[in-house]
Amino acid sequence: MIKLSYPPPFNNKQAIKFWLIMKLTVCFILFASLQLHAKVTAQQITTSGENLSLAQVFKIVKQQTGYRFFYKDEILNRAVKIKHIHVKNIPLQGFLDLCFKDQPFTYEIVDKTIKLAPKADLQAEQNRLTGRVVDSLGKPVAGAAITIKGTNKGAVADPDGYFSIVADPGQVLVFRSVGFSPTQVVVGEKTDIIVVLKATIQDLSEVTVVSVGYGTQKQRNVTGSVVRADIESFKDAPNTNMVQSLQGTVPGLNVGPVTIAGSTPSIQVRGRNTISGGQDVLIIVDGIQYTGDLSSINPDDIESIDLLKDASSTAVYGAQAANGVLLISTKKGKYNARPVISFSSSYATQNPAGDNRPMNRPEFLDYIKKLYYDSAYLAPDYTTPNPDFNVARFVHRSEANDARTELVDTDYDWWDAGTNTGYINDNQLSISGGGEKVSYLISGGRTNQEGFIINDLFKRTSVRSNIEARPFKWLKLGLQGFGSFVNRDGAEPSISGLFSMPPLNSPFNEDGSYAINPVPTTFDLNPFFTYAVQDYERHNYFVANTYAVVDFPFIKGLSYRVNFGNNYRTDKHYYASQYAQNQTGEAYKQDEQYYDYTLDNILTYDRHLGDHAITATLLYGAVERKYDYTRARGIDFSNITLGYNNLSLAGQQFIESNAWREALNYQMARVNYAYKSKYLLTATIRRDGFSGFAQNNKYALFPSASIGWIFSDESFTKGLHWLNFGKLRAGYGLSGTQTPRYSSLDQLSIGPSYVFGDGGSTEFGQSPTSLANPDLQWEKTRELNLALDFGIFNNRITGTIEAYSRHTKDLLFARVIPELTGFSSIQSNIGEVGNKGIEVMLNTINIKRQDFSWSTNFVFSRNINKVLQLLGTGDLPSSSLFIGQPIGAIYGYKVNGIYQIGEDIPDGFYPGSYRVVDVNGDGKYDADDRVILGSDNPAYRFSLLNSFDYKNLTLSFFINSIQGGKNGYLGNNSQSVQRNELATRINLNSKIDFWMPANPDGEYPLFTDNYPKINPDVYKDRSFVRLQDITLAYNFNKFSFAKKWGFQNLSLYVSGKNLYTWTKWKGWDPEISPATGNGLGSSGRPLIKAYAIGIKASF
């Protein structure tokens, strides 16, 4: 037993001095800590002598320590004499190490007995025992401690539950892990065992420790809305961005789809809080706010993701937290664990889900025929084909011969030429482990993705090293550092260009060069001009988060942590195109740099006193962010061969630069209190200062409180045997959304404005472009959160039901003012918006047998968004904002089919135009007929994950759905065409079903010469159900070859992503925002369907 002896306690003066030091950086901490060295007073030996026999040594030890030796006599025969020894007050262990240095055997200390044992290398391998620790569901128990009973030898199970230990037959292994009952196994003949640990009566929430911001807490004791994401179930899915694996898995966390290689999807928590303020969730990586693109983070480096949803839990992050907080922790090595090398490799294909494409040649000619239906069909009803119709007369003149009697032969598939089957190739290697004083994880990864559109490329190389040292028992120092190097070289062709070029024209001239205007005499540029360019785009991320933790010896439970996070990013974008600027060429070099640091001082006091448990946290911190940007650009090149590397060859040269700075300064205090481990309270207050706050409002206060009651621990529920766990919790708090930097200041724009006289030079001009508002404030979100956590039927069913009500006021809003002021708006705090919702998470174990198990996770969420107040009484139809309606309400005309030929059609409308409904019945069709048609908000979302384990086989599939209910989740899917010269040379989506007299049920309007006075946008239901992920994995651990080759783990898997979507929506994927994808429009990007195959190994 090692004991620490402490220096005399500090007096008050010393304490002050100590705290001053604490305020300084990590270096000073280290310096200060040198005073706190510890002495070891173990069993000690003092002796000296020459040529001592072991028997003499045994005697000395017994005299000085009382320890006895235990051995077989014949061993002593093999012993060698100790030639020379001279020691004073050396610990027993050190003394024995000296004496046994040259002996052919070694020793073990067991209780007060020293046991002689054969040297490990002689016998160890034949006594090596390997195995796996799993829970009753067959899931690995990572980090389970294994000890040989009666010895101090032990091992730790790796993240997949595997362990390896040397033990003699007959010895007893003890397996321990928090939340499980200790289990003993007698070592027998088998060298490969599986140990099933039984959970203690409490459910897993007892064990899971979640991040809650500036600290961690047992899930059991959490009173706010904190959820740990299930990233484990999706680790085999072909996702290059970790956020993708969260899509649909956490109730209330709404993650959008991804259509660009490597990009980060949109993330939103619990509905929209704001009209024009920031909507981004706050991202914290290893305790430090991360402002970089999440595509820089290697998904394989992530240990856990926790989400803070309600204001009572996010309030620790104050003014930045109203949109929720995502806490990401990266993997670490373990102390006293042997090195584990892990390798994984996967390959996935990338193809679009759905089959959108532009019209091919026959379809396009058919469409031209529709446009000219009054020629192609015979009057008066235009349903009988006109035998004299020759489409060559009606196509664009470049698509027929000069006499316009014959079509050209060209049949070019633009879409096919601009797309290909992409892939993701992902390779990861890591090594982790640790000794007594240092733990480490070093990983490297390489991801290579090629999207469906040609040249949509993403390559990421990342290295991480997470190292922690505990040089003294009271001090921990750590570095979590990574470098990520993202390469996005290459530019895509114009997608809308590929879509809209007619199949009767080709991108090439006769000599094979790119045609400037593939449709001659028009100004539509060749869509491949944006592709045939030099494009160099690199994003380099360097992150070094350092920390020190001091456990104060003089006050039990008090610890101090300082985090110093450094985040540096460079973005380079170099570009040269010979086709830009009317083929005179354009090139630029653009460099951006970003740096931020975070310095957090966290003081934690954690103490149990009888029935009282208290954790108090104090925080003082600051963040500073700096950005600068430089761009040199040239156009009008006489020679662009050297591209962006010699911009001085440009006829006209431009330089631009830009910079900004912002800073935060904050304090936070939090108390967690538990009485009898069942009455829980958390109270928090945060004070935030931000440079972007307006002059008159530099600081903001954010208080919150939440309570919890574990009723399953009450005596009156003891009789309910089916109830394993039950907790009620309630929280109320305030969090905020910052004003963006500089938004409260008035701004002048300055730039080149005029040139006086012929041959004159540039004169600069300036004018005010925005108004100042020195009273501008952050948005304030108040939220009440109520929840029930439960586990029943022996924890076969566990879950959480949560309800919340959010109220956000002082919304940041560009208040419209009359433009005769010279400004269209002034940034103001106006209006209130509410979000109410319910979230359900249910995990069930449906079947649990020896060889087969089936479990289901179900997630459901529903959010109702409502604008509660705007300017005075007024709705703001121009911004689609109406009191009592959600943000995203859709305001427009009702439509009832399409006017047919021969119908009595009101003035301003024509055959082929929408039959707009005269809602107010005044006989006129005008703006007064507009009504609220619905909204773009979903009615509810749900998802279902089913996992099956059969022997070595694991199968899981994940279904995700967003439903609009009645008039919800609508998207603009308008298409119409008017016959004119332009229409004959623009290709469209092949799925648009245009009306014409011979196609009276056609869905979309087609106009001949007259455009109707109202051609309203139409909105359609985007509801869908998607088979989002499916994974089949096979584990080879039990095969002898795996063991022979030293694998701890070896598995192969196949997986699929976005395999099928059930929806009535037409065109691009319904979940892709119609604002950009626009359904049947030409500018949309496909959702990617992927098939993947991969291997994982560790040894």
Add this chain to the structure above:
Amino acid sequence: MKKLLNIFLLFLVLGMFSCSKSFLEEDPLNFLSTGNGYVSYSDYTNAVNKLYDQVRSEFYSNDDITPFHYIAGCDFLYNGEQGTGVDRFAPMATSLDPTSDIPKLHWVNLYKIVTNANTIIDLAPDSKMNDDQKLEIAAKAKFFRAFAYRTLAYLYGGVPLNLETVTSAKTDYKRATRAEVYDQCIKDLTEAIQGLKNIDQAVDGEINKQAAQHLLAEVYLAAGKFQQAEQTATAVIDNPDVHLMQNRFGSKMSQQDGNVYWDLFQQGNQNRKSGNMEGLWVIQFETDVPGGGASSSSRVGYPLERQCAPYIGQIPNSTIPVNPFITPADDMTGGRGIGWSISTPYFSDSIWKSDFDNDIRNSNLNFIREMVSTNPKSAYFGQVISTRNPPPGITVPSRSFYAYQAKCTTPGGHPKNIFVPGSSLQLSSSAGVTYLDQYMFRLAETYLIRAEAYLGLNMKDKAAADINTVRARSEAKPVAASQVDIDYILDERLRELGLEEKRRLTLMRLGLLYDRVKRFNPYYKDVLPKYNLWPIPQSEIDANPGLEQNPDY
């Protein structure tokens, strides 16, 4: 426990003091604000420069559509592209609905000029400029403010008079009467004239005393103050530093078949440096110079060519399968015109009937009616194709072929970058800009303003004399005093100014838009009397409910 509390408190206190106060102060790094941006003469010069830019953008170069709201939908052009004509007032009901873009866009742009001028006028007295500088800067700002308000009053009638810098959300503006707006313009211009340089002292393109007087004379006309209008116009006409150009001059003087009217619209000939004594206020374009407003590699500039020249490329049809012209070309075929605004027969024929052959403004160089076929593949190669007697298969007027005023383009003068690589004739798809400086005010118009004043004063002799001064320069026969009426003056403006004039402003100033369109432009059958004023933008009424809408909207 008490010790613990002490430590916690200490910790907090230390934290509070450790951050210097400036840590959270917000200093913008890459932009200025009004607090530090209006100090020196150079700051104010920059602010005034922006006014020139704003005017150039609003009336010429904002994009390839909106500047032409000032000439489209009037009595001399009609919409060339069926179905997509809203920007060319077809149909007018759609174009001029209170919610449509046209009334809003120009309202916003013009009031931005007002605001920029207001800021200068408000802040200048407290600046570090000396008195002369203050006088000059304020004079210029007042000129621009008057220029914007006069335009607003012509288009919308009485508009709210906002004469101060705005600092908060004010939403209770009221409309002034049209007369009050004119009075404000007269006041501003009268003051401006005191501080502006004489034209011979001003830099090319700079606003000057004579330009301000020209504008003031026009506003007096609008206000019905004919006496003052006559006097003010006379001050310009009698100034020895300006006169109508009577003889060949400038860059193309040596071209044999040219004439003096043609010289006025050749490249480099608008500014006084070229010897031009006629331009009063010339809007400056300098190709490929930052701030120059025009580019040779993209369609940036004044795309009058694109708007008003015929879309020759659209000629081929089953009757003429091969285009007689290489197109788009840097020749008499009109560059890269797309025939969006087609000359009405009234513009291309009727107004010239009285003196078709003498008037040099109607020569084929200045009003192009005949073009020589340039396509060797065409049966017409080398032959003249005329708008007056077109070959079968070519309809006149149609989008692809009509007579047009040459000043909308620059035959032989397109910059090198705008050609298809390797060609010296064929223009690229980015062409369409008219690479010329543009007259906002020209002395010939001052004569016509004075003629209008004389007409108002019922002095038809003097009115005829002024008109004849203008006609004589172009070798046109004089008009008899008895024939002079407002229609004659408006026709003369078409002959002399044509596409150069902001025709809409003249017609709406006179309240004659409806009348003239109804009589002379059969392509706008839907014109109504209410269109003599534009509607107040609905969004503006929404934001400021006290604004009254114009009648019948």
